[in-house]
Amino acid sequence: xxxxxxxxxxxxxxxxxxxxxxxxxxxLPVQDRDHVVVGATPEDLxxxxxxxxxxxxxxxxxxxxxxxYALARTERKTAPGYAGFACHAAPxxxxxxxxxxxxxxxxxxxxxxxxxxxxxYGGRRDLAAKxxxxxxxxxxxxxxxxxxxxxxxxxxADFTVAPETLALMxxxxxxxxxxxxxxxxxxxxxxxxxxxxxxxxxxxxxxDCGALARLLPELDRLFGVPQRAEYHPEIDxxxxxxxxxxxxxxxxxxxxxxxxxxxxxxxxxxxxxDEWPRHIAHEQRSVKLxxxxxxxxxxxxxxxxxxxxxxxxHGDVHRAAELRPETMVRLFEKSDALRRPQRFAQLLEACxxxxxxxxxxEEKPYPQAGLLAQMLTAAxxxxxxxxxxxxxxxxxxxxxxxxxxxxxxxAALRRSG
Numbered sequence: 001x002x003x004x005x006x007x008x009x010x011x012x013x014x015x016x017x018x019x020x021x022x023x024x025x026x027x028l029p030v031q032d033r034d035h036v037v038v039g040a041t042p043e044d045l046x047x048x049x050x051x052x053x054x055x056x057x058x059x060x061x062x063x064x065x066x067x068x069y070a071l072a073r074t075e076r077k078t079a080p081g082y083a084g085f086a087c088h089a090a091p092x093x094x095x096x097x098x099x100x101x102x103x104x105x106x107x108x109x110x111x112x113x114x115x116x117x118x119x120x121y122g123g124r125r126d127l128a129a130k131x132x133x134x135x136x137x138x139x140x141x142x143x144x145x146x147x148x149x150x151x152x153x154x155x156x157a158d159f160t161v162a163p164e165t166l167a168l169m170x171x172x173x174x175x176x177x178x179x180x181x182x183x184x185x186x187x188x189x190x191x192x193x194x195x196x197x198x199x200x201x202x203x204x205x206x207x208d209c210g211a212l213a214r215l216l217p218e219l220d221r222l223f224g225v226p227q228r229a230e231y232h233p234e235i236d237x238x239x240x241x242x243x244x245x246x247x248x249x250x251x252x253x254x255x256x257x258x259x260x261x262x263x264x265x266x267x268x269x270x271x272x273x274d275e276w277p278r279h280i281a282h283e284q285r286s287v288k289l290x291x292x293x294x295x296x297x298x299x300x301x302x303x304x305x306x307x308x309x310x311x312x313x314h315g316d317v318h319r320a321a322e323l324r325p326e327t328m329v330r331l332f333e334k335s336d337a338l339r340r341p342q343r344f345a346q347l348l349e350a351c352x353x354x355x356x357x358x359x360x361x362e363e364k365p366y367p368q369a370g371l372l373a374q375m376l377t378a379a380x381x382x383x384x385x386x387x388x389x390x391x392x393x394x395x396x397x398x399x400x401x402x403x404x405x406x407x408x409x410x411a412a413l414r415r416s417g
Contacts, residue, residue: 009047013038014069015095015110015118022106025127035062035069036098036110039091045069058089072098096120100136103145104152104165108135126162133162140168143177147189150205154196161205169209178214183298186215190297194258199249200242203262218289219262221269226277234359235277237268244357253349259303260310260350261357263290267311286311306343309335310350317351320368325411328375329403337376348372378413379406 020033037045042058050060050069058071073089074097095110095118102108105123112118121135132149139145146169149161161169172178193202203219206212213220223238234240241262248261267285271278290311294304316323316331323331331337337344348369355366382405391398 009044012040012044012048012069015112017099017110018102018107021109021111021117022123022127024111025109025124033067035067036072036095037069038072038093038095038098040071041091042071045071074098074101101138102135103139103142103148105133105135130156130159131162132159132165134165134168139165140172140175140177143172143181144185144189145169146172146178146206146209146211147181147186147193150202150211151189151193151196153205154193154199154202157198157201161208166209169211173210173214178211181215183296187297187299191255191259194245194249194262195255197249199245199258199262203242203245216293218266218269218293222265225268225271227268227279228277232358233361237265240357241265242357243359243362244353247357247362248350248353251349251353253353254346256303256306257346257349257353259299260307260346261353263293263307264310264314264350264354266290266293283312283315302343306346306350309343309347310354313347314351314354317348317368317372318355320371325375325407325414328372328410329379329406331372332376332379332406333403338380341376341380344376345373374417375410375413378409382406382409 014035014037016033017036018034020030023030042052042060045058045060046052049063051063052058052060053068054060054070058073060069061067062069071089072093072095073087074093099108099110099118099120105121105126107123108119108121109123110118117124122133126133132152134145149165149169153159153161190202193199196202203212203216206215207220207223219238219241222241223236225237226235227237227240229235232240234243241264244261244264245258248258253261263286265282265286266289267282267287268279270285270289271280271282287308290307291304293299294307299307313331313335316327320328332344335344335347337347352366352369355368356362356364382402384402384405387402387405388398391401
């Protein structure tokens with residue numbers, strides 16, 4: 001609905017564009033609607049009460065619906081990287097010109113106010129064929145498009161990347177365009193992809209075009225590294241990690257859990273070949289690599305902290321049934337589970353995904369999570385305050401006696417179970 005504050009102003013010529021059109025044609029819920037206005041100036045929108053919000057190009061918010069309306073524009077590459085563009089917005093820029101600058105044909109469709117579809121680049125055809133195809137040669141100018149294609153692959157898992165588009169993506173990687181991406185943008189796209197239905201597809205597409213080796217070499221080198229078949233029927237560590245992130249997605253886990261699932265086995269990529277398929281002490285090596293990856297990506301604190309915990313302790317969690325009460329309590333203390341039980345619950349969720357992310361193990365129960373959750377509840381029930389009071393005059397004994405009480409509580413629950 002276009003506002004018209006005075007009867008003297010002609011109506012704007014606007015179109016719904018991009019994802020809203022794509023999702024409607026796919027029969028999916030339309031979350032946000034973006035609009036392109038053709039044949040207008042910023043003054044035309046301001047006169048109708050639109051509020052400017054665009055910093056790099058003319059974007060306005062509708063005064064009533066608050067949907068985004070952008071003036072039709074073209075873009076020209078001026079420097080390497082995703083930010084090296086000059087935008088041109090003017091009344092003579094056509095709708096087709098504006099759609100030509102978009103990444104994929106399925107995102108380069110528009111719908112008029114009368115509902116008519118404008119599809120100059122074959123987006124509807126590619127939707128039917130379930131193909132991601134670039135609109136034109138300008139695709140190579142923006143390295144973020146590599147990440148976007150990979151993210152769309154995670155969302156639309158039954159689509160494939162057109163061979164010519166994958167070739168362009170490889171060219172972009174070879175030319176160093178991916179190296180110009182800033183960490184914040186890489187994290188943004190990876191995080192969004194991890195929250196899609198099949199996050200593994202994001203990393204498969206990045207690997208297919210060579211971008212994974214540039215962005216996450218620690219993850220890329222897991223592919224081809226074997227594991228013991230009795231514990232990992234899928235054998236390949238890279239394949240296993242992809243199955244783990246998908247298991248976390250199937251369970252509807254939060255972003256920190258999915259991110260931790262992705263990075264938990266990085267240390268296996270540094271195991272000497274003469275030790276394959278065993279990976280002794282890979283947890284300690286994983287911790288160092290996870291820390292480096294999180295620093296490079298500038299991952300949020302909650303994602304970093306959980307990823308480090310999962311990398312360090314997933315082996316202990318898997319062996320929960322074998323742990324002595326003393327070892328369980330030490331695990332709770334080192335992981336800060338007593339103060340942060342919700343984060344410990346996420347640690348268990350990531351470990352369950354690790355367990356179920358194996359060929360033929362997808363539906364196996366994971367009793368370790370329930371066992372450790374019960375034992376943590378028992379340890380938390382110990383009256384630490386009362387014990388501290390009883391140690392008046394002997395402060396050095398407080399921690400020792402509280403730990404002993406927690407070990408006893410865990411041992412008693414184990415015996416009763």
